[in-house]
Amino acid sequence: MLLTVLGCSGSVPGPNAPASGYLLEAEGFALGLELGTGTFAALQAIRDPFLLDGLLFSHLHADHCADFAALTTFLRYHPRPTRDPRANRLAVYAPSEAPSRFVNAYATDEADRAVTDLSDVFDFRPLTTGKFHIGPFDVVVAPAAHPCESFSFRVAHGGRSLVYTGDTGVCGTLTELAHGADVIMSEASWTHGSVAVPDLHLSGREAGELAATAGAGRLLVTHVPPWTDRDAVLAEARTAFPGPVEAVEQGMVYEL
Numbered sequence: 223m224l225l226t227v228l229g230c231s232g233s234v235p236g237p238n239a240p241a242s243g244y245l246l247e248a249e250g251f252a253l254g255l256e257l258g259t260g261t262f263a264a265l266q267a268i269r270d271p272f273l274l275d276g277l278l279f280s281h282l283h284a285d286h287c288a289d290f291a292a293l294t295t296f297l298r299y300h301p302r303p304t305r306d307p308r309a310n311r312l313a314v315y316a317p318s319e320a321p322s323r324f325v326n327a328y329a330t331d332e333a334d335r336a337v338t339d340l341s342d343v344f345d346f347r348p349l350t351t352g353k354f355h356i357g358p359f360d361v362v363v364a365p366a367a368h369p370c371e372s373f374s375f376r377v378a379h380g381g382r383s384l385v386y387t388g389d390t391g392v393c394g395t396l397t398e399l400a401h402g403a404d405v406i407m408s409e410a411s412w413t414h415g416s417v418a419v420p421d422l423h424l425s426g427r428e429a430g431e432l433a434a435t436a437g438a439g440r441l442l443v444t445h446v447p448p449w450t451d452r453d454a455v456l457a458e459a460r461t462a463f464p465g466p467v468e469a470v471e472q473g474m475v476y477e478l
């Protein structure tokens with residue numbers, strides 16, 4: 223499995239990275255994971271968007287999905303598509319409100335919304351908790367602790383596993399999902415104790431504790447907002463987890 227970072231800034235795009243977006247590849251299958259603010263530019267720099275095989279969204283906050291509107295325009299109006307988007311609709315695995323949410327982001331007014339239907343280029347598949355397959359990947363979906371319908375994922379291929387937290391507070395289902403993972407890519411949005419809002423985000427310490435409890439092989443820290451001290455978050459995570467910890471960087475490719 224190859225993981226490419228299209229964006230990793232938390233909550234908003236930052237000066238050095240777009241918001242959340244990743245590309246997971248195996249056996250020639252390209253799965254987009256989130257498409258947050260600014261990530262569509264980063265995607266085009268490395269891949270033809272027509273050659274995406276699927277898209278997976280943890281939840282529908284703008285920092286994870288705002289560039290879906292740009293992708294829609296690209297797939298519909300590119301004058302020389304490398305494949306027919308109507309014959310090969312892109313599978314979109316997302317929370318159930320995705321079709322209406324994305325129409326609202328794309329259409330301009332009520333009349334436009336009434337006639338806009340994105341099913342010409344997208345095949346929406348609502349996520350539910352449990353196991354399923356996307357191309358060559360075995361995917362486990364677990365509910366996350368975040369203010370909207372949100373999920374965490376465990377993606378496995380070739381005997382290797384990646385757990386991606388999405389946005390979440392500490393929760394038991396995530397602990398269970400992460401058990402024994404080779405790599406955990408965890409959000410860490412603040413330093414521990416600096417914000418006292420439950421069921422929203424993880425601190426650096428909580429990300430480290432998640433990896434330690436799971437017995438993970440490696441912790442990749444992501445989704446650090448521009449207003450948060452990334453070094454302090456990393457230091458907390460390293461205190462809690464004795465294994466390798468690093469902050470993902472824009473454009474980096476990880477062999478998992």
Ligand SMILES: [Zn+2]
Pocket residue numbers: 232233242283285286389445
């Ligand atoms: Zn977020």
Ligand SMILES: [Zn+2]
Pocket residue numbers: 281283368389
């Ligand atoms: Zn969120």
